[in-house]
Amino acid sequence: MHIQSVRRYLLQSNHNSHVKRIIVGLLVLAVFGFASKLIFAPATFGDLGHYRAKAILEEANLEPRLMTNESCLTCHQHEKRKHLKGTHKTVSCEFCHGAYFDHILDDKKIGTLDVKKGEEIRVLCLRCHNKEIQARPTDKIKTVALPQHLEEKRVRTTHTCDQCHYVHAPLEYVNLAKKMMRIKDEPEKEPCP
Amino acid sequence: MDVLSNGAVTTVSNFVFPNDLHVHWSMMIVLYPYITGIVAGAFIVSSLYHVFNIKALKPVSRFSLLFALAFLACATLPLLVHLGHPERSMNMMITPSPSSAMAGFGYIYALYGIVLVLEILFIYRPKLVQLQAGSAGWMQKIYTLLSFGSDNVTPESLALDKKIIKFLAAIGIPMACLLHGYVGFIFGGVKANPTWSTPLMPVIFLLSACVSGISGIILLYILTKKYRRESLNLECIKTCFNYLAGFFIIDFTFEMLEVFSHSYLRSGYHHMVEGLLNGPLYISFWVAQVFMFSVVPLFLFGWLCLTRVKDRLYILGTMVTSGLLLLQVLYMRWNVVIGGQLMSKSARGYTEFHPQWFHKEGIITAIILMSLPFIVLFFLGKIFPFWLEESE
Amino acid sequence: MGENSQTLDKERRDFIKKVLKGTIGGSLLLVIPAGLRSGIEVPVQIPGIRDQEYDLNKKRFAFVVDITSCIGCGSCCVADKREYKVPDYHYRTWVERYLKDFDDKIYVDSPNGGLDGYQEPRKDLDKEIRDTFFVPKLCNMCNDPPCVQVCPVGATFRSPDGFVLVDEKHCVGCAYCIQACPYSVRFLNPVTHSADKCTWCYHRVRKGLLPACVNVCPTGARKFGDVNDKESEVSKILSGPGVFTVLRKAMGTSPSLHYMGARREVI
Incomplete structure (x- = not known):
């Protein structure tokens, strides 16, 4: 009986009841939208500017795949003696042979590079x-x-x-x-x- | 010829920056302004009746709103197909960048959608109440929902409705202009592209939107009426057609003004723009957009609007002209969106674009997306009667 | 040494965790990024970064390309492709070859972005050449970047230390930034479906390493460093009397990429 009366109240139609319902609906929509904007905004977004501040850290934490000549020449002693004295001392080992991390990973040899x-x-x-x-x-x-x-x-x-x-x-x-x-x-x- | 990973087969003239070989905004981004343009244009037609009291447009005033809604419902689909991450599309609403010309689209689109839906519901309310009483089952539930559970159609209630309708239609006009002028600004705001970055771009987009919207309504009005073997309101067609002529003449003038000022000023990138229009775009710009679909309709307008023509011939003429203008606007979108990207930022060469049938953003997808609004419109017609009865 | 670096590593990791869990705002400025994979002999190429607190607001980097030194070997392009596994036909960096005839006409080419080097002279030209040179291209790291301006979701941004980066996890892939970049350095990565571009090897810089392309350049045509460090090569060059240009000055982008010896025809 009680539910019936509430229902009747909700469904009774004054001359402006539909307008009221629409306004309530729009308000609910706006609140819902605003809430989801807050909820779904990613963490650290806006901390430093209009972007996810953590993205800087993620970019900074990427692992390089190429190293330096010094890293290669740590092991390749013969080449070290020759390479650093010659006219090719500025040529990168990895340019001719390939990426360091295709060769060594966690101190272990994982592949052979091109010669x-x-x-x-x-x-x-x-x-x-x-x-x-x-x-x-x-x-x-x-x-x-x-x-x-x-x-x-x-x-x-x-x-x-x-x-x-x-x-x-x-x-x-x-x-x-x-x-x-x-x-x-x-x-x-x-x-x- | 390189077969690139985006699927487009591309040949290259002179020097194109290596990353400029790809045309990133392809057919989906051609359809997107085309569809939103039709929405804005159709809305203008109904506003001419509801706000400016152009009585002759009464027969299409309701239909044009539903027509706009059907296209609005599909306006974001080409964008979603185009996005690299459609699942993240809501980021546009969650973290819109205040500096971006694109970020506002989600909000403007949503607000415009709300205004349009509300206007339709208010205009149809007496009809919906009547239909609710005369239906049963699911349909009755739908009608109850659409009339917000209120069957009050007293003169007091209808007077309130009338005020609200006028208000919605009035704010709808600037919003329709904003929606589509804004789409034009998405292109006009790209300073790196000399064919896009002109202040005329939003204006041209808006005017061509009106052209495509009115053309679409004229064509569909005549076709559906003919199909149902109902009588046409010639006065309404004539009024629509005269408005179409007016909008199109201004639209075409601005389009030509832009080309003319590029070529007369002979500024920085003039040689690139000229080379583009006379080279890769020669057929689609000069032959199609300008001659076949603009100059020919201009003569048709002269003939149909300024001379006395038999009714049957007049109706046939308006159908042909509207059809040509729908293609004119489609070609214009193509020439702006794809044409603009054919020009490499190296300012030394052009890439090519060849549409593919079965690509994600290919011709088949485009056809499906362009037929969706008509399917939506068909189902809308099941709920909202398009045409007024004699007594209304 | 090993034990020592392990504890340092642990401290660093804890610090990062703390920062990420807590209020990241101010403290992010001082985060030390995760170190290099253990046991590698790696020289410090950019001093004052590795194993130190890094203040995002105190660094300002510049890139100098010396066109008069570039031999067009394409080492930089190869290194870049290897560092990032850049998908074919997309280029974070590339090298162009310019030729100028006696009528001042300019002919430019860049077969596969210079990735395979320049093995052949241009066969399609029957002109006497007056001037010819190579021009390496990469991200200009604009101070007023149009790509950042147009990104609708804030997925590309200019970090406080001046790097224009892409948040690959937030990007919707609309390609608006690609349209907006006057230098065409951006592309839509076909693997990640996000926008992608040269970052001046931000991850290497934050580990005290030079960008991969700078590291491999045999003639020093590519130079990189902290402008605020008065001892850095780049700082000295830019303070000197050399003539520097930026690409497309009229675009108002204010690039941090400077060219030495660029002829006026270079776009």
């Missing part, structure tokens, strides 16, 4: 040293044209670069050979900074 050989070496070397690409500043890098360079040095044109130039210290053995053979021409200059 370029043969024709791949030529492609890799020419990536920087190709004279045909004229956009390279000449004071920053020594460039050669192939096969003219090979012909000039009187070696077979099938030679790959690393047959004369040790990749980690490209001029070391060349200059040594010249010294031994008492070839008089100037020792090659180092263009790198």
Whole structure:
């Protein structure tokens, strides 16, 4: 009986009862919307600006995948002795070989990195040293044209670069050979900074 | 030709920044302003009757509101299809950025939706009460809900309703303008894109919205009436058509003004815009949007509005013109949204866009999305009678 | 050493936990990020960051690209792709090749963003070339970033230390920021479906490491450092008499990426 009377009261229609119901409905909607805006706003949003402040920390906490030459040369002592003395000392180990963390993870070796050989070496070397690409500043890098360079040095044109130039210290053995053979021409200059 | 991961096959002329090969806003973002434009335009038609008392528009005044609602109900779908994370779409409402031209859309859309629904419910209230009494079962429950459980249709109550309707229709006009002018500003506010960042963009969007909305109503009014073999109100069609002519002439003038000022001022990016319109967009802009769908309708307007034409021919003429103008607006959206992105920010080259049939944002999806409003409208018609009876 | 660093690690972790649970506001400024994976010999490339409290408001970084030093090897592009596993045909950084003929016409290309290097000269041009050079591109880290302005949800932002970052967990993927960026450095990552871009390797910087591209550049064409540190290379360069330009100055974005030796045709 009681419920019936409440229902009758709710459903009775004055000339403006529908307007009242609409206004109540809109207010409920607004309160609900405002509440969900507060509830669902992510934590730390707005602490530093209109963004999730924690996102800065999440970005900062990402793990690097590439390391530095020093990290590689900690183990690779032979390369360390050669690489740091030669003209390639500024070349990144990981550029030619791949990412550190594809090789070492938590002090354990997890994979073997690429060592370029043969024709791949030529492609890799020419990536920087190709004279045909004229956009390279000449004071920053020594460039050669192939096969003219090979012909000039009187070696077979099938030679790959690393047959004369040790990749980690490209001029070391060349200059040594010249010294031994008492070839008089100037020792090659180092263009790198 | 590279097959890129977004599915579009793209060829490249001159230099395009590597990341500019992708057209990120594709067909869904063409449909989005198209659909919201139709909403705004249709609403304007009903407001002309409800606010400005253009009596001749009475026969379509109710239909145009339902038409607007059907399209409004589907306006966010293309956006949801487009979003990389549709499940996070509510972030727009939860953390709207006050500096972003896009952030307000959720709120404006929701408020406009409320105004539109309320206006429809108030206008239909006497009818709904009448239908509630004459129906049973589920339909009766729906009608009870829609009339807010009130069957009071005393003159006192209806007078109150009338005031509220006038108020809703009045605030509806600036809101419809805001809704769509605002969509134009989403593009107009991108300073990195010289074809978008013009203050004319919101104006053009708004005017073309009116054009597409009125065209849609004329076409659908004639088609449904013909289908039901009911008589057409020629006076109403003529009034609609004259308004359409007015809106379209202003719209087209502004569209051409923008191209003209770009080319006359010869400022910074003029060569890129000119190259775009005369190059990749030549067919879709000059041939389609300007000649076939603008110049031809202008002549049709001249013929139909300024000379005496037989009624049957007049009706056929209005249908053809409205159809052409619906395509004009669609092409305009395409040329703005996709055309603008074909121009690389390198200012040295253009990318290409080829729509695909079965892509997530492809042609099939576009067709489905464009037919949804009509399905919604069909079901709305089951609840709300579109047309007034002679006595009303 | 090992034990010592372990306790330090633990303290640091506790500190972070405390900060994240509690009122993060002010204290976030001073958070030390999680350290590097243990046992690695890593030199300090940017002093004053690692194992120290990091005040977001006290740092101001700048990036300098020296066009006269770039040899177009693409080491930077390779490093970047490896550091982030960037999906194919999307580029956080790239290298462009400019050619200028005697009629002052400019021809630019960047095959695969320079990722495979420049092995061939341009074959499609039959012009005598007057000037030619490489231009590395990356995020400009604008002081007034249009991408941040337009993001509707606050998923991309400029941190107090001047990095424009993307909150990958909050991004809705609307691509508005991509449209707004005048430099086209942004893209929609097809894996995460969120906006993505160069961060100047923020995670490396916060560990005292140089950005991956700077670290691998063989000629020092890319330089990075704290401007507020008067001893840093970048600070010295920017205080010197060199001519610096920024890209698209008229856009009013005020980039923190400076170019040395950029010809006026560079866009």
